[in-house]
Amino acid sequence: MAFVHLDVVRFYTLLICAVFSSVSSNAEIKVNPPQDFEIVDPGYLGYLCLQWQPPLSLENFEECTVEYELKYRNIDSEDWKTIITKNLHYKDGFDLNKGIEAKIHTLLPPHCTNGSKVQSLWSEATYWIAPQGNQETKIQEMDCVYYNWQYLYCSWKPGMGVHFNTSYQLFYWYDGLDHATQCAEYIQVDGQNIGCRFPYLEASDYKDFYICVNGSSDSDPVRPSYFIFQLQNIVKPLPPDYLIITVKNSEEVNLKWATPNGPIPAKCFIYEIEFTEDDTTWVTTTVENELHTTRISNKSQQLCFSVRSKVNIYCSDDGIWSEWSGKQCWKGLLWRKRSLLSSGHILLTQ
Structure with a gap:
C-alpha cells in the first residue's frame, strides 16, 4: 500500500511539473506591438490611411506569417470596426467633423506558439482636425440630390450670424480623382455661394463621395463641415409619363405607364401609385410599370391615377421619390356613351 501511495504522489508531482513547465514555456513567448503606428491624412476630405511598421525582435518568428488586429472608430461611436x-x-x-481613434496589436499564429494564442500589447493613435471658428459659423441644412442619376446638385444655408462678407467654398473627392477638387459652378444668392452644380462625375457610383464646405471671412474664422455619401443613394429620378388607363367589362382596370427617361435601368425602379375612385383614394407600390385592379363600385363615375418613381433596393440602399406624374382619368359617363357603340373595352390617353 505504501508503494501505491508513493506512485500516486509521484504521478501528481510529475503532472503538476508538466503543467507549470507548459505555462512557463508559453509565458516566455512574447511579441512586441507594431512600431510607428499613425493616422495619415492625404487630403482626401476624410479618406485616411492607418499605417505602421513591423514590431521589433521578430528574429525568432522569421518563418511565421505575422498578422495585425486593427480597431478604429470615430470617437463618439459605440462600435469599433475590426x-x-x-x-x-x-x-x-x-x-x-469628429475625432478618430485607432489601436493595433500584433498576432502570432498558433503553429508558431505551440498552439497558444499570443498577442502583443496595443499601440494607439488618434487624429482630429483642430476646430476653428464657432460652431454657429458652419453651413446649415446641407442637401445633395443626384437628379436622374446624371446631375448632382448640393445646396446649403449660411451659418447663423455670420458676417455678410463670409464666402463658402465646396471641395469634393472620390476614388478616381487625383486630388480634392473645388466646385466649378456655384449657385449664388446676393453674391454668396449657397450651392454647387457638379460636372459629369465619371465612375463615381457605388463609391464613398466626400465633401467639405469651408469658408472665409474678414471678421471671424468659419468652421468647415464634412459629409460622406454614395451617389446612388441620393438619386431622384424623373416621374413616369405616358400614363394609360384601360377599363374592360366595366370592372377590370389596367394602369400602365412608361419607364422614366434617362440612364437608370428599368430593373432599378420601384413605383408608387395613387389611385382614386370617386372620393376613395388608396396607394400601393410595384416594381412593374403596370398594375391590374378592379373598380370598387360599378356606380363610380371617375377613376384617376398618378405615379412616382424611386430607385429600388436592388440598385441602392436608399433613394428619393420623384415628383408625381400628371393624373390620368377615366370618366364613367364617357365610358357608357362609347359602350353603346362598341362593347368590350375603352382606352383613354391624355
Whole structure:
C-alpha cells in the first residue's frame, strides 16, 4: 500500500511539473506591438490611411506569417470596426467633423506558439482636425440630390450670424480623382455661394463621395463641415409619363405607364401609385410599370391615377421619390356613351 501511495504522489508531482513547465514555456513567448503606428491624412476630405511598421525582435518568428488586429472608430461611436490584416496599412473613410481613434496589436499564429494564442500589447493613435471658428459659423441644412442619376446638385444655408462678407467654398473627392477638387459652378444668392452644380462625375457610383464646405471671412474664422455619401443613394429620378388607363367589362382596370427617361435601368425602379375612385383614394407600390385592379363600385363615375418613381433596393440602399406624374382619368359617363357603340373595352390617353 505504501508503494501505491508513493506512485500516486509521484504521478501528481510529475503532472503538476508538466503543467507549470507548459505555462512557463508559453509565458516566455512574447511579441512586441507594431512600431510607428499613425493616422495619415492625404487630403482626401476624410479618406485616411492607418499605417505602421513591423514590431521589433521578430528574429525568432522569421518563418511565421505575422498578422495585425486593427480597431478604429470615430470617437463618439459605440462600435469599433475590426480588421485582421497581414499588410502594413489600411485605408477607410471617416467623419472629419469628429475625432478618430485607432489601436493595433500584433498576432502570432498558433503553429508558431505551440498552439497558444499570443498577442502583443496595443499601440494607439488618434487624429482630429483642430476646430476653428464657432460652431454657429458652419453651413446649415446641407442637401445633395443626384437628379436622374446624371446631375448632382448640393445646396446649403449660411451659418447663423455670420458676417455678410463670409464666402463658402465646396471641395469634393472620390476614388478616381487625383486630388480634392473645388466646385466649378456655384449657385449664388446676393453674391454668396449657397450651392454647387457638379460636372459629369465619371465612375463615381457605388463609391464613398466626400465633401467639405469651408469658408472665409474678414471678421471671424468659419468652421468647415464634412459629409460622406454614395451617389446612388441620393438619386431622384424623373416621374413616369405616358400614363394609360384601360377599363374592360366595366370592372377590370389596367394602369400602365412608361419607364422614366434617362440612364437608370428599368430593373432599378420601384413605383408608387395613387389611385382614386370617386372620393376613395388608396396607394400601393410595384416594381412593374403596370398594375391590374378592379373598380370598387360599378356606380363610380371617375377613376384617376398618378405615379412616382424611386430607385429600388436592388440598385441602392436608399433613394428619393420623384415628383408625381400628371393624373390620368377615366370618366364613367364617357365610358357608357362609347359602350353603346362598341362593347368590350375603352382606352383613354391624355
